[in-house]
Amino acid sequence: MKPGSPVLVRNAAKILAGVVASDPGGSVTVSGREVDASAITPHVARAAGLHFVHQDPAVFADMTVADNLFLGGSFPVTRAGHISRRRQRRAAIEVLERFAVKVSPDELMAALSASKRTTVAIARALKDTEGLHSGILVLDEPTASLPEHEAHALLDTIRRYAKAGQSVIYITHHLGEILDVADTVTVLRDGRHIVTRPEEGLTEARLIEYIVGRNLAEVYPAPADTPSGEIALELRGATVGPLTGVDLTVRRGEVVGVAGLLGSGRSALLHGIFGDRPMRGGTMLIDGTPVHFARPADAMRAGVGLVPEDRANEAAFGEHTVRENLSAASTAEFTRHGRLDTAAETAEAKRLITELDIKVSSPDQLLSALSGGNQQKVIFARWLRRKPRLLLLDEPTQGVDVGARAEIYLLIRQAVSFGAAVLMVSSDFEELAGVCDRVAIVRGGRLAEEVTGPNIDPTRLTELIFAREAGTE
Amino acid sequence: MTATQTTEPVTPTPEPAARRHSPIGDLAERYGLLVMFAVMIAAFGLQGTTGSIFLSHANLIQIAGSQMVVILVAFAVMLPLNMGYFDLSAGAAAGVSSVACASAMSRFGLPVVVAVIASLLVGTLIGLVNGILIARFRLSPVITTLAMSTALTGLMQWYTAGSTISSGIPGSLLNFGSLNWLGVPQLAYLVVPVALVLWYLQECRPFGRNQRAIRSSGKAARLVGINVDRTVLVSFVAAGFIAGIAGALMVARAGGADSTTGPSYLFPALAAVFLGATTIKPGRPNTVGTIVGVFFVAFAVSGLTLAGASAWVSNLFNGLVLFAAAGLSTVFSRQRGGSRMF
Numbered sequence: 001m002k003p004g005s006p007v008l009v010r011n012a013a014k015i016l017a018g019v020v021a022s023d024p025g026g027s028v029t030v031s032g033r034e035v036d037a038s039a040i041t042p043h044v045a046r047a048a049g050l051h052f053v054h055q056d057p058a059v060f061a062d063m064t065v066a067d068n069l070f071l072g073g074s075f076p077v078t079r080a081g082h083i084s085r086r087r088q089r090r091a092a093i094e095v096l097e098r099f100a101v102k103v104s105p106d107e108l109m110a111a112l113s114a115s116k117r118t119t120v121a122i123a124r125a126l127k128d129t130e131g132l133h134s135g136i137l138v139l140d141e142p143t144a145s146l147p148e149h150e151a152h153a154l155l156d157t158i159r160r161y162a163k164a165g166q167s168v169i170y171i172t173h174h175l176g177e178i179l180d181v182a183d184t185v186t187v188l189r190d191g192r193h194i195v196t197r198p199e200e201g202l203t204e205a206r207l208i209e210y211i212v213g214r215n216l217a218e219v220y221p222a223p224a225d226t227p228s229g230e231i232a233l234e235l236r237g238a239t240v241g242p243l244t245g246v247d248l249t250v251r252r253g254e255v256v257g258v259a260g261l262l263g264s265g266r267s268a269l270l271h272g273i274f275g276d277r278p279m280r281g282g283t284m285l286i287d288g289t290p291v292h293f294a295r296p297a298d299a300m301r302a303g304v305g306l307v308p309e310d311r312a313n314e315a316a317f318g319e320h321t322v323r324e325n326l327s328a329a330s331t332a333e334f335t336r337h338g339r340l341d342t343a344a345e346t347a348e349a350k351r352l353i354t355e356l357d358i359k360v361s362s363p364d365q366l367l368s369a370l371s372g373g374n375q376q377k378v379i380f381a382r383w384l385r386r387k388p389r390l391l392l393l394d395e396p397t398q399g400v401d402v403g404a405r406a407e408i409y410l411l412i413r414q415a416v417s418f419g420a421a422v423l424m425v426s427s428d429f430e431e432l433a434g435v436c437d438r439v440a441i442v443r444g445g446r447l448a449e450e451v452t453g454p455n456i457d458p459t460r461l462t463e464l465i466f467a468r469e470a471g472t473e
Numbered sequence: 474m475t476a477t478q479t480t481e482p483v484t485p486t487p488e489p490a491a492r493r494h495s496p497i498g499d500l501a502e503r504y505g506l507l508v509m510f511a512v513m514i515a516a517f518g519l520q521g522t523t524g525s526i527f528l529s530h531a532n533l534i535q536i537a538g539s540q541m542v543v544i545l546v547a548f549a550v551m552l553p554l555n556m557g558y559f560d561l562s563a564g565a566a567a568g569v570s571s572v573a574c575a576s577a578m579s580r581f582g583l584p585v586v587v588a589v590i591a592s593l594l595v596g597t598l599i600g601l602v603n604g605i606l607i608a609r610f611r612l613s614p615v616i617t618t619l620a621m622s623t624a625l626t627g628l629m630q631w632y633t634a635g636s637t638i639s640s641g642i643p644g645s646l647l648n649f650g651s652l653n654w655l656g657v658p659q660l661a662y663l664v665v666p667v668a669l670v671l672w673y674l675q676e677c678r679p680f681g682r683n684q685r686a687i688r689s690s691g692k693a694a695r696l697v698g699i700n701v702d703r704t705v706l707v708s709f710v711a712a713g714f715i716a717g718i719a720g721a722l723m724v725a726r727a728g729g730a731d732s733t734t735g736p737s738y739l740f741p742a743l744a745a746v747f748l749g750a751t752t753i754k755p756g757r758p759n760t761v762g763t764i765v766g767v768f769f770v771a772f773a774v775s776g777l778t779l780a781g782a783s784a785w786v787s788n789l790f791n792g793l794v795l796f797a798a799a800g801l802s803t804v805f806s807r808q809r810g811g812s813r814m815f
Contacts, residue, residue: 276696297698306696314696317689328686329697331679339677
């Protein structure tokens with residue numbers, strides 16, 4: 001069972017793109033031309049006028065914008081067969097103008113902002129269309145790795161193209177974006193088509209209902225009583241990554257959020273506390289005792305756990321079983337007389353699967369077969385079973401559907417009610433507002449200020465992370 | 474279900490037809506190579522005159538005896554490969570160890586025990602250097618071990634001056650290399666315990682699990698508390714130690730050492746490990762699979778040679794097996810959610 005539409009929506013996109021073969025029996029009609037769904041290859045898709053920009057658009061950071069525009073297509077060549085720089089540049093300028101992308105063709109991709117990079121990828125996908133906006137542009141989670149203001153810039157661009165007559169299929173987890181840009185909304189869940197309807201009159205609550213299949217009275221759990229536990233984590237003048245002189249305390253039973261722009265050092269802070277990055281200065285105290293963690297294993301011994309941001313690369317062992325993933329941070333505990341006790345491991349896995357309601361067919365199913373939300377629950381279970389004193393969460397609900405998101409918020413609350421302290425990084429300000437007791441703002445290489453209780457609201461947080469952005473020290 | 478005023482059909486969670494392989498397909502993957510092995514033995518065995526030679530006790534023992542060194546070199550390749558790290562210097566390391574072992578007895582007149590210890594030390598040292606370069610200085614495993622292999626081969630050529638070191642090697646060692654005990658080559662009594670230790674390390678100890686976690690994602694492995702650098706270092710040192718054992722066995726088996734034999738074991742060993750990764754535990758290198766892989770190649774080459782093919786068949790066959798095994802093990806690894814195996 002895979003609850004949550006995103007995986008399936010993405011599969012649908014892959015079928016259209018010809019990346020994944022469809023089962024026979026369906027058909028796809030583009031501009032009046034019908035194609036057998038099982039016969040779609042990337043080539044057929046392209047010929048039919050479908051243009052794709054995937055979640056992490058294939059851009060080459062160390063090449064120029066002009067090179068990126070023509071890679072995979074046809075570089076203009078001279079009669080002798082070598083690439084004509086002059087003509088390529090001219091053609092690039094023409095494409096950039098046509099799609100109103102305000103960058104120089106000679107700039108390196110790496111120098112562009114993330115939203116600009118995606119825009120260039122869109123221009124590349126559309127540049128060969130005959131009319132200005134013929135064919136269909138399919139965008140698969142284009143804003144997934146963009147900070148909010150970049151996402152806004154990209155959405156503006158997409159809206160402009162749509163107004164100019166471009167058909168766009170937009171796949172996303174972000175309900176706000178759907179309500180923002182879409183004219184017609186289709187919801188898929190568990191491999192089924194649930195609804196296709198005009199966006200007009202659609203509310204976020206209604207959309208959640210379609211996606212989850214039940215009325216979500218509240219996505220965010222009621223906050224616990226005001227925390228008053230003793231201090232679990234204390235940082236004094238900590239210097240890590242781009243951050244210097246960070247003073248921060250987290251009490252037991254408290255959820256403290258960290259808000260800041262991408263690259264502001266939010267993740268570096270968590271990795272520094274966890275011993276994965278060197279702390280270049282300052283002191284750290286866990287339960288009042290000064291500690292120094294040379295590697296994550298040291299931090300784990302002190303009762304610290306980290307759910308990293310990049311699940312695929314930093315947390316999930318896709319080709320391992322769910323059981324192995326659950327016990328990954330506790331193998332020593334399952335070692336009896338020098339060997340891994342797989343029976344005990346399986347029993348524990350079953351207990352966790354039931355307790356966290358993880359949708360799997362058996363503990364021996366491979367993690368990669370699970371939906372994003374369930375994978376994330378496995379990663380959470382991996383750490384929660386260690387009863388951490390301090391739990392570090394880096395974008396805990398990224399790539400997770402609404403249903404599982406609510407469950408993860410509950411898990412966080414639960415951990416806290418058992419006396420854990422939680423430090424959580426998120427770029428979703430509504431999430432921070434809904435889950436955290438206190439939010440620390442990082443800005444300009446420092447922990448700039450803290451917001452407490454009723455003052456935590458998304459607009460205020462947005463204002464704060466951008467405040468004095470231009471003129472920082 | 475608390476859904477209210479929903480007008481559109483909202484059907485609850487049906488099970489999507491996830492692509493899981495059937496238990497029969499699983500069995501076929503796991504034991505396919507063994508079945509092919511049996512079919513091959515039968516095919517060669519039923520070939521009129523050559524068939525009886527192929528199946529004769531003498532031939533079987535000959536093949537088994539000659540493969541003991543290959544098995545050890547394959548083990549040396551397998552240990553780092555479990556983490557997705559290539560060790561292309563295993564053959565050369567075994568070669569240098571064998572030269573050290575032979576010359577200790579032949580040129581310096583040292584007793585067998587000292588010569589064997591020298592062999593083990595040389596192998597371990599090579600593994601240690603590999604391990605430090607790769608774990609601490611983060612050099613690419615392929616390039617590092619390829620460079621190591623080339624340099625070691627040159628060193629051997631210089632030291633042996635192209636000849637075989639074979640004089641003055643005590644009969645006790647030679648007997649151990651060539652005689653049987655209870656109808657089985659004596660060398661096997663040394664290789665079997667090594668295999669058991671490796672199997673235990675890989676299948677029962679957290680060490681094997683940690684290695685596989687590193688193969689899956691080194692970053693994630695570090696973040697669940699695995700000491701990645703130490704695991705890498707230990708794996709290469711252990712691989713070097715096993716290459717050292719292989720070196721000593723080479724001297725016992727061949728009665729001497731030269732500069733070409735060791736490096737020539739690398740490709741049969743690689744082929745065997747890859748082939749082994751398609752069986753027993755499909756999708757990853759494993760001890761039992763590696764042994765099956767070694768014998769599969771050895772019996773195939775022996776059968777083909779007896780049927781009239783000449784010496785080139787061995788290289789050609791190893792190459793083809795490497796192709797097929799790399800392809801198959803990747804397919805199996807993908808089915809299990811991994812990417813390309815290495």
